[in-house]
Amino acid sequence: GAGVSQTPSNKVTEKGKYVELRCDPISGHTALYWYRQSLGQGPEFLIYFQGTGAADDSGLPNDRFFAVRPEGSVSTLKIQRTERGDSAVYLCASSLGGGLGAFFGQGTRLTVV
Amino acid sequence: AQRVTQPEKLLSVFKGAPVELKCNYSYSGSPELFWYVQYSRQRLQLLLRHISRESIKGFTADLNKGETSFHLKKPFAQEEDSAMYYCALSGRTQNGNKLVFGAGTILRVKS
Numbered sequence: 001g002a003g004v005s006q007t008p009s010n011k012v013t014e015k016g017k018y019v020e021l022r023c024d025p026i027s028g029h030t031a032l033y034w035y036r037q038s039l040g041q042g043p044e045f046l047i048y049f050q051g052t053g054a055a056d057d058s059g060l061p062n063d064r065f066f067a068v069r070p071e072g073s074v075s076t077l078k079i080q081r082t083e084r085g086d087s088a089v090y091l092c093a094s095s096l097g098g099g100l101g102a103f104f105g106q107g108t109r110l111t112v113v
Numbered sequence: 114a115q116r117v118t119q120p121e122k123l124l125s126v127f128k129g130a131p132v133e134l135k136c137n138y139s140y141s142g143s144p145e146l147f148w149y150v151q152y153s154r155q156r157l158q159l160l161l162r163h164i165s166r167e168s169i170k171g172f173t174a175d176l177n178k179g180e181t182s183f184h185l186k187k188p189f190a191q192e193e194d195s196a197m198y199y200c201a202l203s204g205r206t207q208n209g210n211k212l213v214f215g216a217g218t219i220l221r222v223k224s
Contacts, residue, residue, distance in 0.1 A: 033212060042119075042199055042214040043157070056211050091157065093212075101147050101203075102212055104157040 002026070006092050006105035013082055013112055021077040021108045025094030032075050033102060034067055035091040043091055049075060082112045115140050115204045117215035125221040126190050134185040134218050136174075136200030145203040146176055146183040149214070152196045160185075160198070170194070190222045 005024040013019050025032050030051055035043035045059040052072045060066070064082075069075040079086055089109050093102035116139040126132055138144060146163040161169045163176040163183060174185045183200060200215045 031210065035214075042216040045211065045213050048211050093157075095210075095212075097210070101159040101162050103159065104149075106156045 004092055004094050004103055004105035006090075006108050008108060009106060010109045011111070013110070015082060015084060015112055017082055019079050019082055019110065021079075021090050021092075021110070023075045023077070023092030023094075023105060025073060025075070025092070026103055027073075029094035029096055029103075030072070031095040031097065031102070032069060033093040033095070034075070034077050035093070037089045037091055037107070046077070079110075082110075084112045086110060087112045115144075115202050115211065115213045117200050117202050117213055119198075119200055119215035119218050121218045122216070123219045123221065125223060127223050128192055129189050132185075132187045132190045132194070132220065132222075134198050134200075134220065136183045136185065136215060138181050138183065138200075138202050140181075140202060140204045142204055144176075145210075146174070147201040147203070147212075148172070148174055148183075148185050149199040149201055150196050151199070151217075157199070190220075192222045192224055195220055195222045 007022045032049040034046040037043045047057040047067045048055050049069045064080045067077045089107040091107045093104045095102040118137045148160040149157050150160045151157045172187045174183050176183050197217050197219050199217045203210045203212045
């Protein structure tokens with residue numbers, strides 16, 4: 001596709017379960033970002049990939065959160081032992097480079113019940 | 114550390130009135146600044162970049178390094194401008210370019 005695609009668009013899970021959120025960036029974009037957005041807040045930075053490596057993971061809230069991008073394209077955000085406070089919209093974005101801005105997916109709305 | 118501050122949660126103006134959405138940043142190096150917009154039920158999208166010095170949908174923004182500001186302006190607001198606006202900063206670190214966002218400002222244009 002032409003844009004950033006995120007799947008699933010909605011995910012409801014029980015507290016304590018494991019979830020995976022997928023991001024398909026725009027083809028050729030080397031930079032990939034994950035953000036978390038709660039109601040009424042701006043996107044909160046989680047992690048940034050440059051190619052296959054996590055260039056900056058300083059935004060991951062704790063060790064329950066982990067992300068991979070093994071081939072430098074698709075990325076998966078993994079959350080273990082989910083908590084109700086993890087409920088939010090998780091956004092993915094990709095970019096060719098810093099000064100060019102980033103293009104966002106539609107987000108995955110995660111609800112932990 | 115990179116930080117973006119948008120002091121107003123909500124800005125309400127009448128159609129045809131000028132608009133200024135404030136953005137201040139904190140960054141020790143040379144930043145790259147952006148404005149993003151999110152219309153109702155749509156994804157976040159890039160509105161403009163400071164390096165392009167462009168005008169998009171009548172909006173402009175000038176980087177003022179002395180005041181560390183990047184305010185978004187439009188001389189005559191239109192109802193279709195109603196949306197959430199986010200200011201963002203990309204700062205080069207040793208690991209690449211990290212993009213951080215402000216909390217956003219809701220713009221409501223009343224008829």
